[in-house]
Amino acid sequence: MDFWFSEKHTPNVKISIRIDRQLYSGKSEFQRIDVFDSPEFGRFLTLDGYMMLTEKDEFIYHEMITHVPMAVHPNVKKVLVIGAGDGGVIRELTKYHDIEQIDMVEIDPLVVEVCKKYLPQTACRFDDERVNIYYEDGLRFVRFHENEYDLIIVDSTDPFGPGEGLFTREFYGNCFNALKEDGIMVNQHESPFYDEDANACQRAHKRIVESFPISRVYQAHIPTYPSGHWLFGFASKKYHPLKDLNEVRWNMRGLSCNYYTTTLHKGAFYLPAYVEELLQDVE
Amino acid sequence: MKKLSQERAPIYEALERFRKMRVVPFDVPGHKRGRGNPELTALLGENCVQMDVNSMKPLDNLCHPISVIRDAEKLAAEAFHAAHAFLMVGGTTSAVQSMVLSVVKRGEKIILPRNVHRSVMGALVLCGAIPIYVNPACDEKLGIPLGMSVSDVKKAIEKHPDAKAVLVNNPTYYGICSDLRSIVKLAHENNMLCLADEAHGTHFYFGENLPVSAMDAGADMAAVSMHKSGGSLTQSSLLLAGPAMTEGHVRQIINLTQTTSGSYLLLSSLDISRRNLALRGKESFAKVIDLAEYARTEINAIGGYYAFSKELINGDSIYDFDVTKLSVNTLDIGLAGIEVYDLLRDEYDIQIEFGDLGNILAYISIGDRIREIERLVSALYEIRRRFSKSKSNLMSHEYIDPQVAVSPQEAFYADKESLPIRETEGRVCSEFVMCYPPGIPILAPGEKITKEILDYIEYAKEKGCSMTGPENPDIERLNVLKGV
Numbered sequence: 010m011d012f013w014f015s016e017k018h019t020p021n022v023k024i025s026i027r028i029d030r031q032l033y034s035g036k037s038e039f040q041r042i043d044v045f046d047s048p049e050f051g052r053f054l055t056l057d058g059y060m061m062l063t064e065k066d067e068f069i070y071h072e073m074i075t076h077v078p079m080a081v082h083p084n085v086k087k088v089l090v091i092g093a094g095d096g097g098v099i100r101e102l103t104k105y106h107d108i109e110q111i112d113m114v115e116i117d118p119l120v121v122e123v124c125k126k127y128l129p130q131t132a133c134r135f136d137d138e139r140v141n142i143y144y145e146d147g148l149r150f151v152r153f154h155e156n157e158y159d160l161i162i163v164d165s166t167d168p169f170g171p172g173e174g175l176f177t178r179e180f181y182g183n184c185f186n187a188l189k190e191d192g193i194m195v196n197q198h199e200s201p202f203y204d205e206d207a208n209a210c211q212r213a214h215k216r217i218v219e220s221f222p223i224s225r226v227y228q229a230h231i232p233t234y235p236s237g238h239w240l241f242g243f244a245s246k247k248y249h250p251l252k253d254l255n256e257v258r259w260n261m262r263g264l265s266c267n268y269y270t271t272t273l274h275k276g277a278f279y280l281p282a283y284v285e286e287l288l289q290d291v292e
Numbered sequence: 293m294k295k296l297s298q299e300r301a302p303i304y305e306a307l308e309r310f311r312k313m314r315v316v317p318f319d320v321p322g323h324k325r326g327r328g329n330p331e332l333t334a335l336l337g338e339n340c341v342q343m344d345v346n347s348m349k350p351l352d353n354l355c356h357p358i359s360v361i362r363d364a365e366k367l368a369a370e371a372f373h374a375a376h377a378f379l380m381v382g383g384t385t386s387a388v389q390s391m392v393l394s395v396v397k398r399g400e401k402i403i404l405p406r407n408v409h410r411s412v413m414g415a416l417v418l419c420g421a422i423p424i425y426v427n428p429a430c431d432e433k434l435g436i437p438l439g440m441s442v443s444d445v446k447k448a449i450e451k452h453p454d455a456k457a458v459l460v461n462n463p464t465y466y467g468i469c470s471d472l473r474s475i476v477k478l479a480h481e482n483n484m485l486c487l488a489d490e491a492h493g494t495h496f497y498f499g500e501n502l503p504v505s506a507m508d509a510g511a512d513m514a515a516v517s518m519h520k521s522g523g524s525l526t527q528s529s530l531l532l533a534g535p536a537m538t539e540g541h542v543r544q545i546i547n548l549t550q551t552t553s554g555s556y557l558l559l560s561s562l563d564i565s566r567r568n569l570a571l572r573g574k575e576s577f578a579k580v581i582d583l584a585e586y587a588r589t590e591i592n593a594i595g596g597y598y599a600f601s602k603e604l605i606n607g608d609s610i611y612d613f614d615v616t617k618l619s620v621n622t623l624d625i626g627l628a629g630i631e632v633y634d635l636l637r638d639e640y641d642i643q644i645e646f647g648d649l650g651n652i653l654a655y656i657s658i659g660d661r662i663r664e665i666e667r668l669v670s671a672l673y674e675i676r677r678r679f680s681k682s683k684s685n686l687m688s689h690e691y692i693d694p695q696v697a698v699s700p701q702e703a704f705y706a707d708k709e710s711l712p713i714r715e716t717e718g719r720v721c722s723e724f725v726m727c728y729p730p731g732i733p734i735l736a737p738g739e740k741i742t743k744e745i746l747d748y749i750e751y752a753k754e755k756g757c758s759m760t761g762p763e764n765p766d767i768e769r770l771n772v773l774k775g776v
């Protein structure tokens with residue numbers, strides 16, 4: 010039997026992963042949810058047919074979206090996580106003992122339920138007593154919070170579908186408002202490579218630049234995402250992602266990572282020329 | 293043949309049958325199922341261009357319907373509780389004009405509210421009828437024109453017993469309804485017909501807890517914008533007639549100005565939309581109402597904005613309110629509606645229906661989802677945070693009493709001269725001046741120009757309203773009647 014999962018990265022490019030078996034398929038109010046086992050990438054989750062995470066490479070994404078801001082902000086107590094129903098970001102955040110409160114806002118309860126059952130590798134720390142889960146639209150949630158969070162992590166899906174509202178000016182503006190005066194927002198920033206993704210990436214950057222005084226972009230290599238070259242946004246009211254990086258402080262924590270190092274942190278902000286240009290066009 | 297029922301869509305079904313026949317076209321349109329225009333086909337899709345066909349026996353003819361179009365009209369009449377329904381392809385403008393032209397001719401009077409759509413004024417220029425304006429009341433706080441009060445209509449009828457008809461907006465652009473049942477009764481008691489401009493009222497025929505529809509209120513004709521809340525393609529519309537109207541007469545009037553090449557894209561969209569509304573309209577509009585109510589609650593919770601609704605009802609000039617309309621007054625955040633309208637588009641990529649001096653209107657329809665509502669609410673929240681000013685220098689009065697000096701037709705065709713706008717005070721205007729949207733005339737042909745009007749035009753221009761109508765596009769000059 011030849012059983013493959015395929016995802017179109019563009020109308021003309023397709024990536025396929027051989028499947029052992031499908032563990033789950035269901036449809037929530039918001040999207041179709043599937044979980045597969047594969048020989049190469051282990052277990053993986055897709056939403057509406059788009060790859061969300063695989064057991065093999067999820068560490069890259071989750072470490073890079075979490076530890077970069079955590080190594081910059083000196084005193085994170087209260088964190089808001091938008092999306093992140095797979096639990097990967099929560100897993101990384103709970104490694105920090107000085108964080109006091111983690112509010113997670115996920116629109117789709119079924120994603121959390123499915124991940125708890127099938128993806129224990131990421132959905133392993135939801136029961137941490139610091140974690141509060143709110144099932145609602147992130148765009149609505151932030152509207153009701155002002156000057157409250159030290160860090161907001163936007164772990165959204167793509168800007169087509171239920172995650173669309175999380176790529177908007179109104180969302181970033183409301184995040185700015187929900188952050189304390191030295192707060193940081195980090196977001197999943199799409200890929201700069203294929204035209205349509207690059208366009209979404211550029212639009213998101215434009216809107217963040219308009220909303221925050223400091224707005225920089227960093228990169229990581231994520232094999233199962235379109236083109237493998239992925240970006241994150243670092244938007245901040247006060248701290249600079251490189252000038253305010255405290256390597257000693259972070260390394261003293263003794264956290265074990267497989268991708269993130271404070272050296273890589275510095276390198277991640279040095280972008281290819283075409284990406285610099287793409288971003289500068291809207292700055 | 294299967295029995296005609298609301299599950300059917302006769303025009304759409306005929307198009308499907310026709311497609312399967314694979315008829316070789318040696319008739320117009322010349323793109324021949326799109327083959328002659330591959331770029332257009334790539335843009336619109338093959339299904340779409342293949343449906344763009346000519347009138348012919350299997351597909352009937354809009355000018356003289358005897359088969360599938362007639363059937364579609366019968367079903368539409370049934371769905372809208374009308375005696376006759378006419379499918380229209382020239383927009384609701386053409387439906388409104390055919391409606392007016394069906395009931396008044398040169399020199400005859402028609403009673404209407406000043407806040408009629410420009411299409412009504414156009415009809416008066418075409419037919420030479422004389423407008424008798426009933427001043428709609430104005431809400432001072434919101435700065436919007438309201439409905440006609442029954443007593444004002446009564447006064448107009450008593451003063452002009454020879455008038456042929458009364459026209460009513462059901463509802464206005466802002467969702468406000470007059471007491472249509474009483475006005476119909478009053479008109480009929482005085483041997484006048486009652487017409488309704490229902491450009492914004494298609495859903496009244498299908499939703500629950502909505503204002504009364506024109507046909508149910510006993511009106512004689514109604515122009516219904518299916519393409520607005522009904523979901524059909526832009527430019528498709530319906531003209532409805534009650535039992536007092538002669539079908540053949542109305543058809544003759546329609547055929548004076550309507551195309552002889554009615555688009556089957558538009559016709560089938562009317563057919564399919566009517567079927568959808570008849571079968572699922574009740575649930576769909578219940579959802580629309582829920583979305584609008586949710587949006588109102590959230591917007592009112594922001595503070596500074598006032599999303600108004602049924603609390604405005606006063607039993608007369610606001611007899612009822614269409615709760616699907618999301619109208620929001622913005623004056624308390626120190627911004628004109630038109631400014632918020634521009635900010636929503638330029639800063640947040642959100643296009644709403646219109647902004648006037650004090651209000652915005654977001655159109656909520658069967659195509660909306662909660663996530664888009666969240667975006668709108670969040671953007672309004674952001675606009676208040678980033679742009680709000682202290683409340684000042686905002687003119688909230690939008691209604692100016694017109695002084696009709698000569699009939700619109702006479703003024704439109706009279707000898708005229710062009711003057712710098714500030715020199716036109718006291719003269720008779722020969723053209724329209726419209727603040728668009730919402731497209732309500734500030735001046736119409738035949739009306740006297742006053743200082744108040746000139747100040748208002750200047751102010752609206754300053755605030756960025758799009759002013760249209762005059763020959764001079766920047767409205768630096770106006771055409772006035774010579775020697776009057």
